[in-house]
Amino acid sequence: MNIKWIGKYDGHNLPVVEVKTDTKSLPEVTARSAVILLPILLIFALFVYCKSVFLGGVAFSRAIWMIGILIALLFFPVHELLHAICFPAGSDVFLFYTMQGLGATCITPMSRNRFIFVNLFPSMILGLVPLTLFMVIPRTYTFLSITLCVFSLIHIGGSCGDYLNILHSLKLPKNAAIQISGAKVYWK
Numbered sequence: 001m002n003i004k005w006i007g008k009y010d011g012h013n014l015p016v017v018e019v020k021t022d023t024k025s026l027p028e029v030t031a032r033s034a035v036i037l038l039p040i041l042l043i044f045a046l047f048v049y050c051k052s053v054f055l056g057g058v059a060f061s062r063a064i065w066m067i068g069i070l071i072a073l074l075f076f077p078v079h080e081l082l083h084a085i086c087f088p089a090g091s092d093v094f095l096f097y098t099m100q101g102l103g104a105t106c107i108t109p110m111s112r113n114r115f116i117f118v119n120l121f122p123s124m125i126l127g128l129v130p131l132t133l134f135m136v137i138p139r140t141y142t143f144l145s146i147t148l149c150v151f152s153l154i155h156i157g158g159s160c161g162d163y164l165n166i167l168h169s170l171k172l173p174k175n176a177a178i179q180i181s182g183a184k185v186y187w188k
Contacts, residue, residue, distance in 0.1 A: 001084055006096040009103065015094055016182045017107045023179065023186040026168045029161040031100075036160045044131075044153055051135055058149070059142040067143075068150025075126060079155065080104040082122035088114065101158070105180050112187070115178040116169050119162040127156035 006013055052058040083104040084093040091108035110118070134148035165185065169178070172187050179186045 001087060001089070002092045003084060004092055004094050006094050009096040009098045011183075014096065014105055014182045015092070015107045017179065019179055019181050019186045020188065023188045026165070026185040026187060028184070029164045033164050034160060036164055037157055040157055040160060040163070044156060047131060047135065048149065055135065057139045059139040059145050061142060061146055064143055064146040065150050068147040069154060071147060072151045072154035075151070075155070076102050076158070079122040079126055079158070082125055083118055086114070086118040086121050107180055109177050109179045112169055112172050112174060112176040112178055115185075116166050119159075119165045119169075123156060123159040123162060127152050127159060131156065 048058055080095055080102045081104075084095070084106075087093050087106040088108045088110050091106045093104055093106045096103050096105070130148045130152035134145060134152055137145050137148065139145055168185075169176075169187075176187045179188070
């Protein structure tokens with residue numbers, strides 16, 4: 001993996017490759033796509049409810065929530081690096097930022113399943129692992145419990161664009177090849 005920093009994405013500076021005419025593009029992930037946050041938040045709330053009712057309760061502190069948010073935000077570069085390590089070996093991975101946050105892209109073709117894994121991996125590591133730890137840590141460990149809860153919420157919620165890519169990819173044939181070019185994702 002060769003990481004290259006693009007800087008601010010201006011709508012035209014992502015790497016582009018020639019795609020064949022018989023390829024189709026996946027639907028774009030836009031700000032309106034954030035509607036997927038609703039079921040994510042409901043599922044997350046269900047976990048918190050289950051912990052509060054069945055697993056000894058949930059601690060709350062506004063100050064620790066703020067610390068948890070800050071720690072989670074500091075880990076967004078790690079989120080993008082986790083995407084980067086999942087791209088095919090030897091690929092050029094391009095990192096950039098927008099008003100919405102950081103991003104990673106790669107123009108090396110990959111299988112549909114690898115594309116799904118690329119999108120899922122950071123959420124598993126930075127979202128599901130902390131959520132699992134939050135569920136098993138007693139509420140008496142207030143700082144750790146709240147920090148893990150917030151950290152998990154931010155990284156699971158912040159992956160909504162990744163989840164949409166996964167949902168679109170699951171509709172493709174299993175042997176589909178994925179090619180990213182510019183801001184679009186193509187498949188054949």
